[in-house]
Amino acid sequence: MLFTPNLTSLLRAAWAVFRKDLRSELRTRYAFNALALFAITTVVALSLGVGFLTEGRNADLPLIQAALLWVAVLFAAFTGLARAFVQEEEARTATALRLAALPLAVYLGKLLFNLTLLLLLDLLVALLFAVLLHIRVGNLGLFAALLVAGSLGLVVATTLIAAIIARASVKGALFAVLSFPLLVPLLVVAIQGTALALAGSGWEHGRAPLQVLLAYTVALFVAALFLFGSVWEA
């Protein structure tokens, strides 16, 4: 047996990919600036467009607020999360990485990096919504749990798709086209769950969407583990 990968060394390699991406990002701030600028402009535009939504003006207020929040997160994510792979291809460093690292280590490292970015983005968007749109969160714990679970699913899907589109000529359009059908079920559940959290429902009501989001994430993650090698080395 010549080639004997083990879990510890795989995770160590994935951690190295994550730290490399983080170090590059801290020096260039390319992805985070793109995400943050998009998030800020989107939420400011929303606040100017709809003003302070109040329950008196709309009975479905939590649902509308949840939908607006997830749309802002989704589109900001579209602008930044593909960078993890696109940057490697554009700077032509992907070849060196392909020869040196196991595909799975690359996927896990990039996944962790994208998750870090998206959680920072979630925090930023939630704060902007609180300040500019005056949203009130009835159940903060459930709200945070749903945001994290939804982001996990979003990152698992978009990281794989980013690897698929990285070498295409029309990256932006292809990223949105491939992501949309994959993310629709996730978004529907995330929006409905978040609406419950905003309305102040208890954990007994929030458990179902949370479970669906986590199940969706696990299924997609397992599929990505099987598919990524073929995508990366194609």
Place this chain on the structure above:
Amino acid sequence: MIEASPFSAACGIIRIMNVSNDLQLELANVSLDYGARRVLAGITLALRCRETLVVAGPNGSGKSTLLRLLCGLQRPTGGHVFYQLGGTRYRPAEVHWLVGWVAPELQLYRELTALENLRFFAEVRGLRPTTAELEALLAEVGLDGRGGDLLAAYSSGMAQRLRYAYALLHQPPVLLLDEPTLTLDQRGTALVERIIARQRERGLTIIATNDPRELCWGDSVLRLGG
């Protein structure tokens, strides 16, 4: 037997176990097409450990493409490429760790320093070198004292030297050199000659070049493009 890497004591992902003299590269009727254009046609050869092959030919004859096939970055349209080790055949894509590759298209991270680049590539290969070991490798390729500089500040010749450090980091049994002295000065060329001479003792080397002075570096020459 090829010596294990100095960092291999801590190597988790790759255990190079008795990569012995039976290392062999086989190409059987290899062809490659880009659309309707045939770039490589019917290449058959076998290369044994300690042999050096020079691939020569005019621009567009497929030299770089052939090297990409040998390191598993591309697949042939027809035929087979195998590395044979211990009686087992491996496709190049299965044994990336076997290969060190230097080519003009190989780019490292410009926003990282040379040391950070080498440490990163060592870590993803499962190696855990000390800073002193990495600095020694940089000194070996003529970059002593420049390890802390960002790659963006490197000249093209320095970047080429760093490519050698990247390729030699894991002491690969197979060394693939595409335009090996591109952008290098006289001392750089001498360095490449030393690296090739050392590689003769531990594995096989394939050099793609247009420079007539480099043809004599091989035991045999494969001419492409008629």
